[in-house]
Amino acid sequence: MRGTVIRVGGLTKQFVKDGVGILALRDFDLEIAQGSFVTVLGRSGCGKSTMLNLLAGLTTPTSGQVLYRGEPVSGPRTEMGYLTQSDTLMPWRDVRRNVELPLEIGGVPAGRRRERAAELIRRVGLEGFERHYPRELSGGMRRRVSLARMLAGGPETLLMDEPFGALDAQLRGDLQAELLRLWADSGQTVVFVTHDIEEALLLGDRVVVLGPIGRIVLDRPIDLPRPRDADELRVDPGFFALHRELTTALREGAQ
Numbered sequence: 001m002r003g004t005v006i007r008v009g010g011l012t013k014q015f016v017k018d019g020v021g022i023l024a025l026r027d028f029d030l031e032i033a034q035g036s037f038v039t040v041l042g043r044s045g046c047g048k049s050t051m052l053n054l055l056a057g058l059t060t061p062t063s064g065q066v067l068y069r070g071e072p073v074s075g076p077r078t079e080m081g082y083l084t085q086s087d088t089l090m091p092w093r094d095v096r097r098n099v100e101l102p103l104e105i106g107g108v109p110a111g112r113r114r115e116r117a118a119e120l121i122r123r124v125g126l127e128g129f130e131r132h133y134p135r136e137l138s139g140g141m142r143r144r145v146s147l148a149r150m151l152a153g154g155p156e157t158l159l160m161d162e163p164f165g166a167l168d169a170q171l172r173g174d175l176q177a178e179l180l181r182l183w184a185d186s187g188q189t190v191v192f193v194t195h196d197i198e199e200a201l202l203l204g205d206r207v208v209v210l211g212p213i214g215r216i217v218l219d220r221p222i223d224l225p226r227p228r229d230a231d232e233l234r235v236d237p238g239f240f241a242l243h244r245e246l247t248t249a250l251r252e253g254a255q
């Protein structure tokens with residue numbers, strides 16, 4: 001049996017804005033098994049990003065705790081890579097040097113760094129843009145640089161917040177396939193937030209559906225065979241049934 005890598009208990013987060021409390025997450029519990037690919041599905045505003053920020057140690061919970069391999073998370077950890085919704089690329093570094101950043105911090109020698117960055121830049125489809133600065137790229141291209149940069153650090157756990165939401169359908173499909181290829185060989189644990197049912201089913205081996213303030217409406221395995229091909233999946237009766245179940249869960253969860 002696979003061990004638990006992340007354990008969340010009684011997690012609550014309340015923000016205060018102009019003296020008014022905003023409850024973003026209430027009494028949230030979750031366990032993530034090592035090596036699993038968990039997709040978290042929920043409508044806008046239900047607390048998905050807040051939950052990821054708490055897992056990543058970027059926000060402090062109002063109550064409850066996050067354990068990573070049994071240790072309380074009190075700040076960012078190098079074992080966890082986080083692809084946030086907002087752009088965190090360094091504007092003064094070109095694509096290659098942005099991707100190399102985690103390797104530089106890790107003390108990887110220049111030659112090896114360059115090789116690794118070049119491979120990842122190719123994998124995210126940005127070959128030829130190595131010398132471009134973030135301001136010279138489209139929003140979708142910047143997302144892909146951020147993805148490559150996160151992968152460069154080789155974190156054992158990946159937290160991803162709607163990483164492909166802003167991309168066109170073709171590119172999104174290419175990157176989903178690439179992510180699955182990378183994950184399959186890596187043993188990495190992935191927590192992937194999305195509001196797209198099809199994406200949740202294509203990628204995950206477990207889906208957690210959230211309603212308002214992070215209430216878990218459904219938590220079930222996705223027992224579709226791998227490797228998964230998006231075109232084949234769309235005509236699979238198992239996919240159909242799951243799609244319907246998740247649609248219902250999202251609808252009921254919203255009430």
Ligand SMILES: Nc1ncnc2c1ncn2[C@@H]1O[C@H](COP(=O)(O)OP(=O)(O)OP(=O)(O)O)[C@@H](O)[C@H]1O
Nearest residue numbers: 015017022023024043044045046047048049050051
């Ligand atoms: N820094 C903050 N200050 C005040 N309220 C916040 C803050 N961050 C989030 N919230 C509130 O918490 C709730 C949950 O927000 P969150 O960003 O976690 O949702 P989400 O499910 O990720 O949404 P989306 O899919 O649109 O990104 C919202 O009501 C939001 O307004």
